[in-house]
Amino acid sequence: xxxxxxxxxxxxxxxxxxxxxxxxxxxxxxxxxxxxxxxxxxxxxxxxxxxxxxxxxxxxxxxxxxxxxxxxxxxxxxxxxxxxxxxxxxxxxxxxxxxxxxxxxxxxxxxxxxxxxxxxxxxxxxxxxxxxxxxxxxxxxxxxxxxxxxxxxxxxxxxxxxxxxxxxxxxxxxxxxxxxxxxxxxxxxxxxxxxxxxxxxxxxxxxxxxxxxxxxxxxxxxxxxxxxxxxxxxxxxxxxxxxxxxxxxxxxxxxxxxxxxxxxxxxxxxxxxxxxxxxxxxxxxxxxxxxxxxxxxxxxxxxxxxxxxxxxxxxxxxxxxxxxxxxxxxx
Ligand code: SIN
Numbered sequence: 001x002x003x004x005x006x007x008x009x010x011x012x013x014x015x016x017x018x019x020x021x022x023x024x025x026x027x028x029x030x031x032x033x034x035x036x037x038x039x040x041x042x043x044x045x046x047x048x049x050x051x052x053x054x055x056x057x058x059x060x061x062x063x064x065x066x067x068x069x070x071x072x073x074x075x076x077x078x079x080x081x082x083x084x085x086x087x088x089x090x091x092x093x094x095x096x097x098x099x100x101x102x103x104x105x106x107x108x109x110x111x112x113x114x115x116x117x118x119x120x121x122x123x124x125x126x127x128x129x130x131x132x133x134x135x136x137x138x139x140x141x142x143x144x145x146x147x148x149x150x151x152x153x154x155x156x157x158x159x160x161x162x163x164x165x166x167x168x169x170x171x172x173x174x175x176x177x178x179x180x181x182x183x184x185x186x187x188x189x190x191x192x193x194x195x196x197x198x199x200x201x202x203x204x205x206x207x208x209x210x211x212x213x214x215x216x217x218x219x220x221x222x223x224x225x226x227x228x229x230x231x232x233x234x235x236x237x238x239x240x241x242x243x244x245x246x247x248x249x250x251x252x253x254x255x256x257x258x259x260x261x262x263x264x265x266x267x268x269x270x271x272x273x274x275x276x277x278x279x280x281x282x283x284x285x286x287x288x289x290x291x292x293x294x295x296x297x298x299x300x301x302x303x304x305x306x307x308x309x310x311x312x313x314x315x316x317x318x319x320x321x322x323x324x325x326x327x328x329x330x331x
Pocket of ligand 1: 021036037064065097098099100101124125
């Protein structure tokens with residue numbers, strides 16, 4: 001029996017965007033063949049009996065399979081999350097989302113929403129129609145976390161583990177324990193309806209774009225194109241040349257190891273920079289990011305003229321969000 005405080009500290013608003021948590025399959029045995037985002041968020045809430053009687057509001061913003069996540073939905077999320085968090089009667093906001101791009105949305109919200117209250121993302125690896133769906137428990141845990149006194153920041157809870165939105169990454173394609181915060185580790189645990197903190201709640205880290213380009217942030221038309229290119233054996237410069245020709249304003253190169261970049265791509269990246277495109281390099285490794293070296297990209301043999309700026313600890317998809325915001329802030 002889970003421990004539920006029936007004297008809620010405030011209202012929780014649940015914003016639905018789709019995902020497997022709202023997915024339905026033809027067969028209860030199916031974990032991978034289903035339609036994501038089929039159900040509205042109010043249906044998900046109704047499937048969690050312990051949520052009955054709590055002060056909840058629901059709003060379905062989108063019904064996306066999150067592999068199709070778009071800037072319009074991100075802009076709507078920023079607008080609605082910020083608006084609800086500013087309401088005095090609201091204790092926290094929950095966002096239901098697909099797992100596939102959860103880490104991107106989490107990092108984007110971390111950099112764009114002043115979350116003095118909990119802004120909690122959750123998702124599920126199994127559709128709502130599965131024999132043993134993980135969504136109902138995750139949603140219950142997310143609401144519990146959103147009502148937790150003192151909690152704040154952009155957080156994600158799945159499988160009873162709370163991660164900072166700034167560090168979240170998906171590390172498995174189908175297992176229920178598919179998320180990690182990498183070297184940062186979890187922030188808290190959800191145990192039988194109670195929150196056990198392991199370290200302080202994450203500090204806010206608003207990007208300059210929030211102050212310098214608030215209107216552009218809320219209105220996604222015309223956001224600059226920022227693309228990711230992976231460095232690999234046999235990489236071709238033509239990929240970068242084609243993206244630049246197609247209007248890319250920023251490029252993140254998911255480099256090998258500590259952010260090293262195939263010579264073909266490096267030459268094309270320098271041409272792109274000369275044409276005004278902003279280029280950053282991250283690492284395609286799961287952990288570690290890029291540790292800057294005095295010799296720069298290319299190591300001891302690197303030519304100083306060829307150095308490409310690195311994205312530090314950010315993963316390639318996080319680096320893409322950061323560069324997008326940098327370009328928005330720059331106008
Ligand atoms: C999605 O990301 O929307 C589909 C996959 C999932 O939620 O697990």
